[in-house]
Amino acid sequence: MSEASTAGPRVVVGAAILDGRAVLAAARAYPPELAGLWEFPGGKLEPGETEAEALRRECREELGVEIEVGERVTGDLATGGGRFLLRVYYAAVARGEPHAKEHAELRWLLPGELDSVPWLPGNRPAVDALREALDA
Numbered sequence: 001m002s003e004a005s006t007a008g009p010r011v012v013v014g015a016a017i018l019d020g021r022a023v024l025a026a027a028r029a030y031p032p033e034l035a036g037l038w039e040f041p042g043g044k045l046e047p048g049e050t051e052a053e054a055l056r057r058e059c060r061e062e063l064g065v066e067i068e069v070g071e072r073v074t075g076d077l078a079t080g081g082g083r084f085l086l087r088v089y090y091a092a093v094a095r096g097e098p099h100a101k102e103h104a105e106l107r108w109l110l111p112g113e114l115d116s117v118p119w120l121p122g123n124r125p126a127v128d129a130l131r132e133a134l135d136a
Helices: 003-007 051-063 111-116 121-135
Strands: 010-019 022-027 042-044 066-072 077-079 084-095 105-109
Touching (some): 010 121, 051 066, 077 121, 084 121
Antiparallel strands (some): 010 022, 022 105, 066 084, 077 084
8 A cells, every 4th residue: 555545634724714704715716627616715734733823824825814713613524535634713813904815716705695605515514514603
């Protein structure tokens, strides 16, 4: 067995950034097969990083903001055909105003607007959990 096949899925983190009851959604610009689908900002953990550190770094790089990271939105979500394990956390902007540096577009969505964009399938369970939490 090759090393890659025994390593298991790679952990990726996403930030459900809230402003009141609105959550920030980001439209993928690439790769072409995912362009136009929506996700929570975030990305892959780098060696030695905690999940919170990775989220803060990714939000600085992708959005130009500093965030505070909260609790997990939901459990582990398999995505990318099982190659990735997505972990979505609640977050809030601590400093700055989000700008789409790597995404095609950003939108603040209220709970009733969460289905107005086509989410990446792996993000959908977190979207549903978020809607339930915001409607509670």
